[in-house]
Amino acid sequence: MALPVARPGQQDPIYEGTRIPSPIPTVLEVDPAVKDTDDILTVNFGPNHPSTHGVLRLIVDLDGEVVVGVHAKVGYVHTGFEKNMEQKSWWKAITYAPRIDYLAYQNNELVFVLAIEKLLGLEVPPKATWMRMLLSELNRIHSHLVWLGTAALELGAISMFWYTFREREMVLDLSELVAGYRMHTRYFQTGGLAEDIPAGFYPECRKFVEWMPKAIADYDALLAKNEIWEDRTVGLGLLNRRDAIALGQTGPVLRASGVDWDLRRDDPYLYYDRVRFHVPVFPQGDTYDRYRVRIEEMQASVEIVEQCLDRLERLEGEPWISDDRKVVLPPREELHTSMESLIHHFKIVTEGYRVPEGEVYVAVESPRGELGCYVVSDGGARPWRVKFRAPSFAALEATATMVQGAYIADLIAIVGSLDTVMGEVDR
Amino acid sequence: MPFEGVPGLVETREAFGETALVVDPARLVEACTLLRDEHGFEMLVDIAATDYLGWGSPGVSGYIGTAQGRNLNRPMTQGLQALPAPKPKRFSLNYHLLAIQPGAPRVRVQVWLDDGEPVPSVLSVWPGADWFEREAWDLMGIPIGGHPYPERLIMDEDWEGHPLRKDYPLGGEPVRFSGEE
Incomplete structure (x- = not known):
């Protein structure tokens, strides 16, 4: 694996002070002195544009080819996930969570299930926790692969797309092997996993773990020192440490701005405190560093997957779901012999389990940053309120800060480097 | 009690290992500034509004x-x-704060509001609050006082009602071209 390219002036501050527009932090307004002159051209970019990563609309003011004003409009894929989840019983609402961010489906599922379990105070068996970690990391690889493929595609590197989608297919095949679905698996159940890990998963996953580092090295060989890629990414879309924190940036965007912060290491959930992995941090705060962070994160994820596999193989035959009969469905075969099991099964399926009154906020490190879930329960069988803290939502707020003075062509690379998923922004 | 000096603090609640500070909305900006500067809560992670109707x-x-x-x-x-325990007012607005420090300290600042009661904007404390506040206005109808651009964010500009409120019906959206216009 090649080390990051040494660039002149790497240790210099990205920029002094703050570049967050004022008074509205998310809208870059045109200088009033030139606003109504003929030099300013206002262009509508999106909502349906191949490089907007979903349906994002940017109203861009151009002076020649230079962006002097930008105004982001969101909401085109608002589907009311949060409202819908309030109408469903807790375990049916789990189905909605992965669809919010359709690339980080496993992480979305995880955060909602963890929130329910926190309210219930439910213990999860080790095997399930290790498997959740493994799938979350595979999902991180999947999400970064889609980002890398599409971000490179937007800059004209079409071949990257074919490479990354080849490996993405391998991750999806593993998903299918485990849960029967390629995406939106709904494999994480309150209390553990929906089914036992199927035979044959470990060897298949091992094959992937062996293959993936070579593939990542290939991507890096294609892009890292590629002159065109460097020209289009180095020094563009700057965001310094202070602005990144003030704008609530998390995940790769924050780490590319030189902030050494990863919830997996700094606020561990699942068993992240029991595995070794490195957290890539880069100081330059540009599009190139956001690329570097994601590339190295994929390597870190492979490391974690490998360690999870080592643990899981030793847990063969262990339970994969909690045995709390008030929350977890009884084993299928018991329904023929045990009256209590039949009652529990019936109650859980028809009215759902009740979750104690309270409010919790649970956060995980999704591929895009801190994915939070704020859940309120009134003690009933349905959530009273579910609110997802979407990392893409916060990331898009930084657009106006990042694109100041950029060329229109670079706008695409800069917005792409935020890795936003509009389903998550609009919910 | 580490949070005793927070301006306008009404109550501190500990539940599920999380700390919630109930703050008087009139002194919210003061409280947030102190939490950011004295307690190191540099990052506003989320603003979540809840309707308890x-x-x-x-x-x-x-x-x-x-x-x-x-x-x-x-x-x-x-x-x-x-x-369930009764709530003081109809809406709660929850500011989830995070300190970029070892141990990842978090705190929830909670304000309680009646229908139509405005809450001061915390944009001057955390610029990242912008869209979160607009979302709270758009989907839950909580007026944000002093916001420089208090427009809807998610729904159309001419949308009526606030969809995440409990009294907003499911299927409240008129179906176009349904022949019943």
Whole structure:
């Protein structure tokens, strides 16, 4: 694996002070002195544009080819996930969570299930926790692969797309092997996993773990020192440490701005405190560093997957779901012999389990940053309120800060480097 | 108590290992500035609004366990075993703060509001609050006082109502070209 390219002036501050527009932090307004002159051209970019990563609309003011004003409009894929989840019983609402961010489906599922379990105070068996970690990391690889493929595609590197989608297919095949679905698996159940890990998963996953580092090295060989890629990414879309924190940036965007912060290491959930992995941090705060962070994160994820596999193989035959009969469905075969099991099964399926009154906020490190879930329960069988803290939502707020003075062509690379998923922004 | 000096602090609650500070909305900006500068909560992670209309009473989610006893007209057993604790006002607005420090300290600042009661904008404390506040106005109808651009964010500009409120009906959106216009 090649080390990051040494660039002149790497240790210099990205920029002094703050570049967050004022008074509205998310809208870059045109200088009033030139606003109504003929030099300013206002262009509508999106909502349906191949490089907007979903349906994002940017109203861009151009002076020649230079962006002097930008105004982001969101909401085109608002589907009311949060409202819908309030109408469903807790375990049916789990189905909605992965669809919010359709690339980080496993992480979305995880955060909602963890929130329910926190309210219930439910213990999860080790095997399930290790498997959740493994799938979350595979999902991180999947999400970064889609980002890398599409971000490179937007800059004209079409071949990257074919490479990354080849490996993405391998991750999806593993998903299918485990849960029967390629995406939106709904494999994480309150209390553990929906089914036992199927035979044959470990060897298949091992094959992937062996293959993936070579593939990542290939991507890096294609892009890292590629002159065109460097020209289009180095020094563009700057965001310094202070602005990144003030704008609530998390995940790769924050780490590319030189902030050494990863919830997996700094606020561990699942068993992240029991595995070794490195957290890539880069100081330059540009599009190139956001690329570097994601590339190295994929390597870190492979490391974690490998360690999870080592643990899981030793847990063969262990339970994969909690045995709390008030929350977890009884084993299928018991329904023929045990009256209590039949009652529990019936109650859980028809009215759902009740979750104690309270409010919790649970956060995980999704591929895009801190994915939070704020859940309120009134003690009933349905959530009273579910609110997802979407990392893409916060990331898009930084657009106006990042694109100041950029060329229109670079706008695409800069917005792409935020890795936003509009389903998550609009919910 | 580390949070005793927070301006306008009404109550500190600990539950599920999380700390919630209930703050008087009039002194919210002061409280947030102090939390950022003195306690290191540099990052505003999320603003979540909740509507408690119908909290603990039948009719919204179909309860049977009401103060009046069992409601035979609502036979679906969505009932509660205990009535939830009453809430001071209809809306709560929750500011989830994070300190970029070892141990990842978090705190939830909570303000309680009636319908139409504005809450001061915390944009001057955390610029990242911008869209979160606009979302709270758009989807929950909480007016943000002093916001420089108090427009809807998610819904159309001419949308009526605030969809995440409990009294906003499911399927409240008129279906276009349905022949019933």
